[in-house]
Amino acid sequence: MKIIFMGTPDYAQNILKTLITTQDMEVVAVYTQPDKPVGRKKVMTSSSVKILANENNIDVYQPSRLRDEDIVKELEKIECDYIVVAAYGQILPQEILDHAPCINLHASILPQYRGASPIQQTLLNDDKQTGVTAMKMDIGLDTGAILKIKKIDVDKHEAVGSLFDRLTLVACELTVDVLQNYDTLSGVVQDDSLATHCKKITKANGEVNFDDAYNVYNKYRAYTPWPGIYLKNGLKLKKIKLVEKCSENKSGKILSIEDNSIIVGCKKGTIEIFNVQAPSKKEVDIISYINGKRLAREDTIS
Numbered sequence: 001m002k003i004i005f006m007g008t009p010d011y012a013q014n015i016l017k018t019l020i021t022t023q024d025m026e027v028v029a030v031y032t033q034p035d036k037p038v039g040r041k042k043v044m045t046s047s048s049v050k051i052l053a054n055e056n057n058i059d060v061y062q063p064s065r066l067r068d069e070d071i072v073k074e075l076e077k078i079e080c081d082y083i084v085v086a087a088y089g090q091i092l093p094q095e096i097l098d099h100a101p102c103i104n105l106h107a108s109i110l111p112q113y114r115g116a117s118p119i120q121q122t123l124l125n126d127d128k129q130t131g132v133t134a135m136k137m138d139i140g141l142d143t144g145a146i147l148k149i150k151k152i153d154v155d156k157h158e159a160v161g162s163l164f165d166r167l168t169l170v171a172c173e174l175t176v177d178v179l180q181n182y183d184t185l186s187g188v189v190q191d192d193s194l195a196t197h198c199k200k201i202t203k204a205n206g207e208v209n210f211d212d213a214y215n216v217y218n219k220y221r222a223y224t225p226w227p228g229i230y231l232k233n234g235l236k237l238k239k240i241k242l243v244e245k246c247s248e249n250k251s252g253k254i255l256s257i258e259d260n261s262i263i264v265g266c267k268k269g270t271i272e273i274f275n276v277q278a279p280s281k282k283e284v285d286i287i288s289y290i291n292g293k294r295l296a297r298e299d300t301i302s
Contacts, residue, residue: 001081006031012086013048018172102137111195114142121198123222145187210251213269217242234279245269
């Protein structure tokens with residue numbers, strides 16, 4: 001079967017790699033987001049999907065607007081049996097949806113967490129289960145009929161990197177399964193009344209305070225390494241652990257100093273801090289940090 005693939009980040013790259021290496025599947029074209037300037041020197045950088053496609057001599061297209069008439073006409077000239085979409089970053093116009101069945105791999109149990117950051121939202125809400133949904137796309141955002149869902153359990157201490165890797169493996173397996181068995185699958189219409197949404201993550205999402213230890217820890221799980229979690233003064237909490245989530249304390253109060261960590265009180269609950277990073281400084285262990293600031297037990301870290 002011939003496939004047009006659309007995707008941009010590492011999640012998509014792994015799915016593309018699976019399609020390239022699966023027998024009887026031919027990726028005839030790849031669509032990915034335009035190269036972007038990265039780092040302080042603003043070096044133009046290709047997506048991991050583009051790099052993989054180039055390595056395998058697959059034609060790459062990088063339109064800024066997939067909806068433009070000339071872009072649509074160009075795609076319609078490419079013969080394919082399916083269009084597979086994974087974290088592409090653009091909504092497909094109706095003309096492309098009509099060109100071939102468009103299958104999207106979304107990293108949540110739809111209709112839960114439609115949108116840009118489902119894996120992070122799973123951790124923010126401390127869900128015990130998540131999964132990947134394969135759906136036949138329509139004109140909406142993650143609203144298409146569900147073809148198949150594969151679920152996995154989430155460990156209470158699992159962070160975004162680990163969950164991302166596991167869901168990527170699930171998505172790769174599910175993609176091949178759905179393509180090979182597409183004719184036997186009946187799409188199930190989503191119940192919009194059960195839908196929830198998640199937005200694109202920005203750096204501002206990483207700011208935390210010491211109001212609720214449980215919320216701080218779940219943000220740490222969801223936002224490490226990027227955008228990370230940090231206090232209002234810019235101090236990044238690089239390594240922490242939830243101690244408990246029920247006690248009542250003064251916000252930010254150092255309750256005890258251990259060998260390589262400190263216990264900090266929140267208005268609700270306590271956390272253990274191991275490593276921090278002050279603005280424009282290197283990451284250090286918390287004991288070195290509080291010694292440098294001459295902070296002791298009963299003082300406030302903020």
